[in-house]
Amino acid sequence: MITRRGLMLVLSSPSGAGKTSISRKLLEREDELSMSVSVTTRPRRPGEVQGRDYLFIDPTEFQLMANRNELLEHAKVFGNYYGTPRGAVEEALAAGKDVLFDIDWQGTQQLAANARQDLVSVFILPPSTRELERRLRTRAQDSEEVVAQRMAKAADEISHYPEYQYIVLNDDIAASVEKIRAILHAERLKRERLVGLPDFVRGLQDGSGD
Template sequence: MSSTALTSDSTADRIRRRGLMLVLSSPSGAGKTTISRRLLEQNPDVAMSVSVTTRQKRPGEVHGRDYFFIDPAEFNLMVNRGQLLEYAKVFDNYYGTPREAVEQSLRGGHDVLFDIDWQGTQQLRETARTDLVSVFILPPSAHELERRLTTRAQDSAEEIARRMAKANDEMSHWSEYDYVIVNHDIDDSVIAIQGILDTERLKRERQVGLSEFVRGLQAGF
């Protein structure tokens, strides 16, 4: 083995990266689910945070992959036991992020992708700000947002109208996020968010052991 390889291995052992929580939020229909799927395909080392929810499954959804579908009584137990990093009520249903799996991933240097709303993001900001990177995704226009909701054919006309009415409130929180992307084009949006992820991974505060490594360099090691 070459001295270069030995040095590289030694550096990797001495500097480890703490994982980050990449949060994507948007009004329903703005494209975050598609963007999330593309990011996961490009980054096999990123895990999707699977939320628990009290809502009913939609066609094609799988328990444990899309959500953990539980009843309100079980959800309340998880809240009372402190088993959720964040939780919120959205459209008369509750959603929350199980704590244990996320914290284990971060300690192991793995990133976790979140598809949550502004309420959950606020809670994460209060409890885990240094681990959080938040991105808000805006639609290019209200007309395009309504078209996307209608085209995906997952909701009734009444539900689409309800989601459009809710969108204004959701979009009012855009300034609370670290980054904002206007999703004119899925490919461009994925490239932009991948760039954010790559940059945030290199931040000084996420390099565990970096201070000791630099002191070693200064001492001639």
């Protein structure tokens, strides 16, 4: 019997490209895809659920995980640590389930270093400068300066697009979701992800397969 190894689907984009809405809809449509749950040392906020939003752990524990190479990627953001536990991801992949990652180019580089074979990376681009600016101007009272700062940050993030395998221009959320679903469905058919193929083929060749 042929089964498949799961894959790690990474979506990255500058903020304002629509990634969050796309991720949510993808998870609704795809049963065999679930979001990676990160560990973090930042305090839990009201409404957040341990093990659903994050695994909240203390800094000593985080350091131990990092030292034991139990994190596929990790980063420090505003004084708090965030990381992706290797164990849960490995378990999902071995069971033929796919894992979705909403991470930036730095996280993606670390994942690629640790699990290149299982990685499928997609960079989502806004359809135009005008649209990007419109999405970054989140409140009417945003000053030109604040918007310009966000544009500069987006420009920096966008410069990393050549590190990704697939590019999706998000001019329509529903269409972008379908594009990423096609990527997911196609990547599942990659020869190297299939388990049991040599035995299956031997059965076909010698007539012993049922």
